[in-house]
Amino acid sequence: MLDIKIRVGTSLSELKTISPYEPCVVDGPHFKGTIDIRLKGLNAAQYFEQQPGTSFCIHLHGRFLTSTSTSADDIVFGNQFDQPLCLPRGFFLLTKFAQWWDPGLDLHLQEEQPYAYSPLIVTLNTLHITTTSSDAQQQKDVENDTGYTMQQCDPSAEISQPLLFQENTQLILPRYDTPLSSSKRQYYFSNLENRRQVSIESDQMWIGDFCNGYLDMMNGSIQIPGFSLDVLKYYQGQPLRFICKKRDDSVTYFIIEFSLSKCFNKEK
Numbered sequence: 001m002l003d004i005k006i007r008v009g010t011s012l013s014e015l016k017t018i019s020p021y022e023p024c025v026v027d028g029p030h031f032k033g034t035i036d037i038r039l040k041g042l043n044a045a046q047y048f049e050q051q052p053g054t055s056f057c058i059h060l061h062g063r064f065l066t067s068t069s070t071s072a073d074d075i076v077f078g079n080q081f082d083q084p085l086c087l088p089r090g091f092f093l094l095t096k097f098a099q100w101w102d103p104g105l106d107l108h109l110q111e112e113q114p115y116a117y118s119p120l121i122v123t124l125n126t127l128h129i130t131t132t133s134s135d136a137q138q139q140k141d142v143e144n145d146t147g148y149t150m151q152q153c154d155p156s157a158e159i160s161q162p163l164l165f166q167e168n169t170q171l172i173l174p175r176y177d178t179p180l181s182s183s184k185r186q187y188y189f190s191n192l193e194n195r196r197q198v199s200i201e202s203d204q205m206w207i208g209d210f211c212n213g214y215l216d217m218m219n220g221s222i223q224i225p226g227f228s229l230d231v232l233k234y235y236q237g238q239p240l241r242f243i244c245k246k247r248d249d250s251v252t253y254f255i256i257e258f259s260l261s262k263c264f265n266k267e268k
Contacts, residue, residue: 032062073119075253102123128168129204
């Protein structure tokens with residue numbers, strides 16, 4: 001079992017340690033909302049009971065504040081490292097699987113400063129987009145459709161209480177009579193031109209889950225079909241950062257940083 005320290009912020013210089021047992025409010029100049037970190041074996045037991053194949057989840061619920069033209073291709077999410085990675089033999093199997101799992105993934109793990117980014121609209125497993133300008137009845141309908149109880153919080157963000165919600169991106173794809181499924185949405189937005197045609201607006205409320213059952217953060221392991229990796233054997237101490245930013249690096253929306261260390265039980 002590992003001891004995990006989680007920090008969240010809107011820049012590397014403003015990261016703050018958070019409790020993993022409650023949503024974290026992000027009140028930045030470019031993103032306002034909440035982020036909920038769920039790690040199997042640490043918290044969110046009810047969520048993992050409902051999602052038995054999942055071991056790790058980053059849940060976001062907020063608005064991207066856009067002062068300039070921003071398309072769905074501009075916002076990316078992924079990992080960035082400060083130093084080269086110590087990669088095990090056979091790691092290419094994991095990279096091939098990752099690119100199959102996420103067709104939008106731009107993967108460069110052998111660089112001096114390795115990174116892996118994908119368009120946010122592609123990499124999210126589940127995504128529901130609504131609008132903050134809805135009237136009371138519309139918001140009630142959203143609560144019924146998504147299973148969410150929406151309550152206002154400072155700073156003009158909304159915190160979600162229930163753990164599961166339904167895929168719905170019809171707000172940005174009105175030409176479809178019915179909402180696309182998660183897999184169809186990911187396939188559709190794997191196309192560059194389709195992403196560029198969708199504008200991200202400040203009144204859009206994004207509710208999304210980035211999750212998988214391959215990363216076991218609490219035990220420091222990665223498991224995919226035909227490949228298992230004990231991360232601690234190759235871990236050199238640098239943190240694992242998930243960064244949501246603009247593709248051109250002009251804006252950082254939020255950063256989630258995990259620092260890992262072995263946990264030893266001390267007997268008194």
